[in-house]
Amino acid sequence: MSVTTARTLSRRSIVLGLSLIVLTAACTSAGTAGPASPSAPPASQRTPAPTSASGSPPPSASVSAGPHWTYVALGDSSGYGAADCGGCVPYPVGLAARISADTGVAVELHNLTQHDLLTSSILLQELLANATIGTDPGMPRDPGEMASSAATPEPVRDAVAKADIITIQVGGNDIFETLGGAPPYGCGGVFDATCVKSTVDPIEANLESILAEIGKLRGGRPTMIRIIGGDDGWIDDDGVPAAVNAERAAGTLAMVAAENAADCRVASKHDARCVDMFHVFNGPHATLPEDSSYFDPAGGHPNQKGQDAYVAAIAALGYAPLR
Numbered sequence: 001m002s003v004t005t006a007r008t009l010s011r012r013s014i015v016l017g018l019s020l021i022v023l024t025a026a027c028t029s030a031g032t033a034g035p036a037s038p039s040a041p042p043a044s045q046r047t048p049a050p051t052s053a054s055g056s057p058p059p060s061a062s063v064s065a066g067p068h069w070t071y072v073a074l075g076d077s078s079g080y081g082a083a084d085c086g087g088c089v090p091y092p093v094g095l096a097a098r099i100s101a102d103t104g105v106a107v108e109l110h111n112l113t114q115h116d117l118l119t120s121s122i123l124l125q126e127l128l129a130n131a132t133i134g135t136d137p138g139m140p141r142d143p144g145e146m147a148s149s150a151a152t153p154e155p156v157r158d159a160v161a162k163a164d165i166i167t168i169q170v171g172g173n174d175i176f177e178t179l180g181g182a183p184p185y186g187c188g189g190v191f192d193a194t195c196v197k198s199t200v201d202p203i204e205a206n207l208e209s210i211l212a213e214i215g216k217l218r219g220g221r222p223t224m225i226r227i228i229g230g231d232d233g234w235i236d237d238d239g240v241p242a243a244v245n246a247e248r249a250a251g252t253l254a255m256v257a258a259e260n261a262a263d264c265r266v267a268s269k270h271d272a273r274c275v276d277m278f279h280v281f282n283g284p285h286a287t288l289p290e291d292s293s294y295f296d297p298a299g300g301h302p303n304q305k306g307q308d309a310y311v312a313a314i315a316a317l318g319y320a321p322l323r
Contacts, residue, residue, distance in 0.1 A: 068106040069322070071096050072159045074133075075169030076118040078301055084115060085303050086296040091310035092167060098311050099165070103323050110152070110159060113169070119177070120170040120206035127213050130157040161217045168210065171203045171259060172230055179234060179252065191251020196258050204262035211270045222321045225272030226314055229260035231281035235289040253287065275313050281306070 073079055073092035081090035096107040112134045126133055134153030160166060178187065178199040187195035211225065234252045256278060264274040278286040281294055294306035302310065 066106060068108050069099070069164035070162060071099075071107050071109045071165035071167070072163035073109065073111045073113050073167045074123065074156065074160075075113050075167065076173055077113065077115040078169050078172070079111065079113040079167065080115045080301075081111075082115070084296070084299045084301040085307065086299060088296070088302075088304040088307050091302075091307045094307055094311040095167070095314060096165075098315050099319065099322075102315065103319060107165065110154070110163075112154065112156065112159060117173045117176075118170060119173045120203050120210070121174075123168070123170050124206045124210050124213075126156050127160070127210060130155045132156070157217060160214055161219075166214065167226075167228075169228065170207070170210075174203050175199060175230075175255065175259070178255075191255070193254075195251065196255045199255060200258045200262050203259065204266060207262070207266045208269070211266060211272075215270065223271075224319065224321050225267060225270050226275050226317065227263040227267045227272060228275040228310065228314065229263045229277055230256060231278050231290055232256040232286075233281075233290045233295075235282070253282075256282075257286070273317055275317060277310070277313060280309050280313065 071092070077084045079090045079092050081088060081093070090111070090113075092109060092111045092113065096109040099105070100107045114133055125131075132153050132155050178195070187198065207227070215223070232252050232255075235249050260274065260276065260278050266272075267274045281290055282288050283291070294302055294309060296303040
């Protein structure tokens with residue numbers, strides 16, 4: 001996939017957005033989730049690439065009359081759907097259906113992800129200001145998805161305060177600002193430890209602040225948090241000169257590894273766990289070029305197989321303290 005075609009119009013430079021899932025036990029009391037490892041999850045926690053689609057029908061957006069969990073999806077365009085992923089069912093819809101199928105509890109979904117190159121700092125600003133966020137008029141969702149996921153703009157703090165389930169996916173566009181789509185690529189063309197630190201440290205700080213603010217809004221209610229790390233979509237990129245690819249391959253892998261480690265550090269401070277997508281999209285050792293079978297060639301975002309991979313990886317960690 002080309003930097004100039006797929007990534008200048010969308011968030012995909014690296015599918016490295018941080019996704020965190022906040023699942024609060026609104027219908028049942030729950031225990032405390034164990035802290036995440038401060039590095040990539042062990043092999044026992046890694047989810048193999050799924051071989052089939054989720055298969056579950058989209059959840060209803062109008063289930064508030066009975067016992068249910070409310071799910072608010074926040075973040076960048078990896079979860080937006082529509083043309084970003086070739087008309088796929090995005091992972092917020094699939095995850096809501098999967099949780100409902102696995103637990104027997106209805107899930108009301110509000111997909112407030114944004115098709116606007118969202119960064120971690122912008123999401124933090126929106127959360128602090130109670131900005132109204134949601135769908136992008138310039139990239140309309142499929143009418144069926146709109147009906148199933150209640151993709152209606154609403155004030156973000158209000159949505160978070162009443163949500164039992166929250167996913168947040170940010171960070172990929174922060175990395176894109178460093179890597180860029182044209183020379184000199186990276187920190188002046190250098191992909192060293194200083195470049196990695198200057199890129200990842202602000203993301204980690206923003207994510208820490210986002211989670212702390214969510215904790216305040218949730219008021220200490222039992223909450224499950226999942227932070228989903230990303231992958232390296234820059235190895236052997238066909239939009240970058242071969243000489244540059246050879247030089248920066250190790251640097252970008254180091255940056256993604258640092259990003260995933262930061263996810264886990266933040267997760268461990270908030271009784272959360274991190275979800276490892278690095279070893280799904282970049283192979284079992286997280287060293288291979290991004291597996292193109294998971295991505296839409298036009299939009300550059302995860303296609304249906306990629307969206308289902310998110311759902312499978314999250315579900316594989318279980319639903320404690322929800323279940």
